[in-house]
Amino acid sequence: MGRGMTKMLLKYIHEFKDRHGKTRRYVRRPGFKRVALPGDPGSPEFVEAYRLALDDKTAARIEVGASKVLPGTIGDLVVRYYRSTEFLGLKASTRATYRNIIEPFRADHGDKRVALLQRHHVKDMLAKKASTPTAANNFLKRLRQLMALAIDVGMRVDDPTVGVKPLPIRSLGHPVWTAEHIAAFRGRHPSGTRARLAMEMALCTMQRRGDLVRMGRQHLQGGVLTIRQEKTGTVIEIPVLPELQAELDQLPAGQMTFLVTGQGKAFTSAGFGNLFSDWAIEAGLPTRYSTHGLRKAGATRGAEAGWTDHEIMAWGGWRSLSEVQRYTRSVNRRRLAEGAVHKLTTRTTSGKPK
Numbered sequence: 001m002g003r004g005m006t007k008m009l010l011k012y013i014h015e016f017k018d019r020h021g022k023t024r025r026y027v028r029r030p031g032f033k034r035v036a037l038p039g040d041p042g043s044p045e046f047v048e049a050y051r052l053a054l055d056d057k058t059a060a061r062i063e064v065g066a067s068k069v070l071p072g073t074i075g076d077l078v079v080r081y082y083r084s085t086e087f088l089g090l091k092a093s094t095r096a097t098y099r100n101i102i103e104p105f106r107a108d109h110g111d112k113r114v115a116l117l118q119r120h121h122v123k124d125m126l127a128k129k130a131s132t133p134t135a136a137n138n139f140l141k142r143l144r145q146l147m148a149l150a151i152d153v154g155m156r157v158d159d160p161t162v163g164v165k166p167l168p169i170r171s172l173g174h175p176v177w178t179a180e181h182i183a184a185f186r187g188r189h190p191s192g193t194r195a196r197l198a199m200e201m202a203l204c205t206m207q208r209r210g211d212l213v214r215m216g217r218q219h220l221q222g223g224v225l226t227i228r229q230e231k232t233g234t235v236i237e238i239p240v241l242p243e244l245q246a247e248l249d250q251l252p253a254g255q256m257t258f259l260v261t262g263q264g265k266a267f268t269s270a271g272f273g274n275l276f277s278d279w280a281i282e283a284g285l286p287t288r289y290s291t292h293g294l295r296k297a298g299a300t301r302g303a304e305a306g307w308t309d310h311e312i313m314a315w316g317g318w319r320s321l322s323e324v325q326r327y328t329r330s331v332n333r334r335r336l337a338e339g340a341v342h343k344l345t346t347r348t349t350s351g352k353p354k
Helices: 004-007 044-053 073-082 092-109 119-128 131-154 179-188 193-206 242-248 269-282 289-304 310-316 321-345
Strands: 013-015 023-027 224-228 237-241
Touching: 023 044, 073 092, 073 131, 092 131, 119 131, 179 193, 179 269, 193 242, 193 269, 193 289, 237 310, 269 289, 289 310, 289 321, 310 321
Parallel strands: none
Antiparallel strands: 013 023, 224 237
């Protein structure tokens, strides 16, 4: 591929000769950092570097106003964090979540000096978020990360978040669907609808919505769904249960992704979550009944069927037994109580077996 062809076929290529007469090539996209292109045009290393430079999930954006922030301020620290290997190594969806937490903090305090942040300031900020304790605790986690970086780069010698306790969480999170809720949803959304497919996928696979929207025919072989979880990177293998297979059998033969929008396009995780909440409300369920509640319901259903905690952990891709036991503990308690009743009723009043 010659020089003229490089300019004609590839966008954003900037090519010049340096003072030593060597040709240099860079990708220069508006709003993104300049990326050097190694090798000759058309070579494998050149093509891969160009592909990554155009991939919004991996390309690093130039922080708006980064050149205007004052050294040593919260704004300066946030920009440094966004450029750090710790942040850039996160998945794109996680980076977006972290930004949504950090940006309001930067907007309110970006011009203040990092060294002046005190423990009582941190506690005051948490107190203002007391009505949403989960959000408050997530903010505290991100603030701890920022302060750790501040110490590393010499902006502070101490961490003002040390000793600040997370707010207590009284809510159990997303409510678990009961058999009655599932029946109500099935009654409102008959077999063959997108809503019904989504519900059966969430219940039968026990996966997060970010993985549900990615599932397709490429993940299905021999009656088993195999997918790498977006959040954990864990590869899981899930046998397709009959109620889910009945819905998959009704999909058009050419549809690769199982769940699609009304326009036939892939869902975003957030867009799917919002639509699913609407479907649940249409079925008469209270607000906050989501696919995550079905993930919990799947674990509960497995426990009621006699699955071990390890079996449930493998099916849903949980990383620890403690996570699974949060959902199965009540089922196990009930099973123990029923066993105790059986033992009592099979003994005589003298305490000996009948």
